Structures are given as C-alpha cells and as structure tokens.
Amino acid sequence: MAVVFKHNPLGFHKQAMPAALASMAAGKQGKFWEYHDKMFADQKGINPANLTKWATELGLDMAAFAKDSKDGALRKQIENEQRASVALGQRGTPAFLINGKALSGAQPFDKFKTIIEAELKAADAAIAGGTPLAQVHNVRVRANLAAKASVYIDSLIGGKLAKAAPKPKPKPRPVDRTVWKVTVDDHNPIKGNKDALVTIVEWSDYQ
C-alpha cells in the first residue's frame, strides 16, 4: 500500500493555498508529513502566524522555508495538481483515487476497505497474468479510469501540465409564465393600510 498526497486548495478556503505552499516548503526539507499532521490537528488555526510557528516547531531552516513558501514553481505544481483533480472529476476535498478508483468526501473506513481489498485482488490477478509489479499501478489505473487514465498518469504521476477541464454550461431554466394571485387575508401579519395603492408581500425565513 502507498499513499500519495496531491493538493487541491479550494478557492473559497482563503488559507488553503498558503497552507499548501507551506507544506511543500516543509516537504523540501523532508518534513511534509509532520507539517501536514500539525495543520490537520488545528485546521481552524491555519493562518500566516501559525504557519511560521509550526515550521519553527519542526526545526526547519526558516530562511529557506520563507523563500520556498513564495516559490512560483511550487505554486505552479500545486495549481497543476488542482487542474488535474478537476479534470478527473474531483472538485471537492478530500478526494481519493485508489488505483484510480474515485472515492469522494470523508468516507467511513469500510468504504476504503472494500475498494482496497478488491484492488489487491485485481493486482494479484494482474501479477499472476504476467504484469510486472512496477506496472501494476498503471494497469489498474487504466482499468479504473479508462479514457481519463492519461490525465492521471501524465499529470498526477508524470507532473505534466493538465488541461483545464471545460466548465459545464448551465442549462437554461424554462421560464415559468404562470401568473399567481397572491391573496392577503386577515390572518396575515400586515403593516399599513389594507387598501394601500402598493402592497409588498414578503416571503422569508429567520435564518
């Protein structure tokens, strides 16, 4: 078994990109997983001050960390991983590709177990059929992702630039031309004259 981490800092998570860059900067000093654990231990505490504090706690070279945290090449790598993830249909986080088989969101252990066991079986069958161990991952990815396998292999494994996925066109909504008569009864809360020339009817909830 192996686990590989790829970034998808969502745009509406304002600290996600700085955090991704900081983790990669820590990774350049061999401390990615330690830094990763610190951030997941205090997700709400992710901010510029804590990103520096955690790096200090891990004993990182702070000058190199500060420089790498602003590295355009690292940012490009992160953005490419993000594009590849979208191209593979994984827009949210977390998302998992188990030998290419997708599992989206925070899922219970049993779901992982089922897929992992099925993949182990398939991998053993491939090896028994003559596939070299080094090729098993590619073979299973091609089997699980079919047409999208090249995006996975080129972008997530090979590090080549992933093409941006085309944005789905919103379907035009049919226009409802029904004319509704809104009655204002005595039991409706009302402010103002019942015979006012202009009446505003407000629909609302309280949250």
Next chain:
Amino acid sequence: MKKENFVIGLIGVAVVFFLLGRFSISTTEKRKKADSSDEIAKAQTDAKENAGDGAKKDEAEEATGAVAGKGAVAAGANPAANLKAAALEKRPTPTVAPSPPAAARKGAGGSLNVVVSPRKGPETAKVTIIEISDFQ
C-alpha cells in the same frame, strides 16, 4: 482619292503586322523566363529539403548549380535570366536551422514536479491511494 485610301490601307496592314510580331516575341521571352524560374525554384526547394541531410546536401548543391547553369542556357541571350542565374550561383546553399538538442525539447514539455509528491509506502505498491486535499 482612291490612291490615298490605298496608301492608308497599306500603312494599317503594316502596323498590324508590326504589333503581331512584337506580341509573339514578348510571349516567347516570357515563356523562356518562366521555364528558367520554375527550374531554379524547384532546385532551391530540393536543396532546402536535403540541406539537413549531410549525404543529400551535396546532391542538392549539385542540382542547384546544374539547374542554374541550365537556366542560363535556357535563357540564351536574355541578360536578366543570366544575371539571376549568376546571383543564384553566388548565394550560399540554404540551410535548415538545427533542431534543439533532445534535453532542451524534453524541458519544454517536461515534468512540472519541483518536489516529488509526498508519499508513504513503496513506489511499486499493489494499491496506491492518491489523496487530493487542501488543509482548511
């Protein structure tokens, strides 16, 4: 009166013959020029195509020279064609810019990975989970 008409008619016929003769000469010259230019252009194209290949390059140069000479012969007494052929002989053989080295080509479309993605477990694992996430 009749004599005058006869003279005018004679002059008219002479003018027509003169014009026809001029037209015929210029057409022949144009055709010769065109033939010569086509052959020169063909030789240049062949030379360009063969320039990258060392063995074929010599043949191309020979072809250029031969056809340039042929152009001069075909043009005969045409000084413009002779000048063109002479200019072609002086012109260096066209060369194709050498293709960039393999390493440079690889760099252009090469790997984006500055840092190898963080991994736990062997490269040859039977099952690899790729976790795509942010930290927030």
